[in-house]
Amino acid sequence: MMASAFWSIGHWETVRHMLRVLLLYGMAATLAFPIGLFLAELAAGGKGPT
16 A cells, blocks of 8 residues: 555655655554454464465
8 A cells, every 4th residue: 555655656745745645554554464464363263374
């Protein structure tokens, strides 16, 4: 998501606005990844790769 926001950089009004959006996407990814990983492990029933 952060990369997607970065690629559309030409459409932002100001650099400050662009940085805020990139930071928001980066923070969301940082929080969502460990939660998603934990939920995936729960859904797998504790069975990891062999």
